[in-house]
Amino acid sequence: xxxxxxxxxxxxxxxxxxxxxxxxxxxxxxxxxxxxxxxxxxxxxxxxxxxxxxxxxxxxxxxxxxxxxxxxxxxxxxxxxxxxxxxxxxxxxxxxxxxxxxxxxxxxxxxxxxxxxxxxxxxxxxxxxxxxxxxxxxxxxxxxxxxxxxxxxxxxxxxxxxxxxxxxxxxxxx
Numbered sequence: 332x333x334x335x336x337x338x339x340x341x342x343x344x345x346x347x348x349x350x351x352x353x354x355x356x357x358x359x360x361x362x363x364x365x366x367x368x369x370x371x372x373x374x375x376x377x378x379x380x381x382x383x384x385x386x387x388x389x390x391x392x393x394x395x396x397x398x399x400x401x402x403x404x405x406x407x408x409x410x411x412x413x414x415x416x417x418x419x420x421x422x423x424x425x426x427x428x429x430x431x432x433x434x435x436x437x438x439x440x441x442x443x444x445x446x447x448x449x450x451x452x453x454x455x456x457x458x459x460x461x462x463x464x465x466x467x468x469x470x471x472x473x474x475x476x477x478x479x480x481x482x483x484x485x486x487x488x489x490x491x492x493x494x495x496x497x498x499x500x501x502x503x504x505x
Contacts, residue, residue: 338365
């Protein structure tokens with residue numbers, strides 16, 4: 332779950348970037364979507380994706396109570412399917428925040444680079460240091476390690492891993 336420190340970081344990144352569109356992959360409580368919505372441009376929009384219907388209902392209630400609910404579009408379904416739909420619709424995003432199931436980070440990353448990320452957009456991948464924090468036999472640890480290696484070896488992008496909470500990797504196209 333994104334806490335207050337990380338929320339402030341996300342909000343600041345959005346503000347500095349002057350982001351108009353944000354894709355939040357993994358809604359959970361809705362805190363990251365709200366943080367982004369507080370900082371997008373006046374006519375900006377945050378699209379947030381959640382696979383679990385029950386979690387989405389709780390998040391929607393939290394979002395409704397926020398002052399920025401009109402800027403947030405919560406979609407329920409499998410993130411890869413929803414991302415493919417957004418691509419088909421021609422949607423692009425100034426910021427794409429990955430904070431869903433770690434097992435699919437590489438697929439989310441590739442979908443982002445394959446048409447969803449705006450030309451000068453950035454990807455923020457949450458929990459990237461968890462590959463070091465979890466037990467090495469944990470599947471999340473293994474998948475995060477694979478993701479980190481995939482990004483590090485990708486000649487299309489450059490990145491920096493930040494030590495905020497459990498790590499955030501900031502990625503941009505070269």
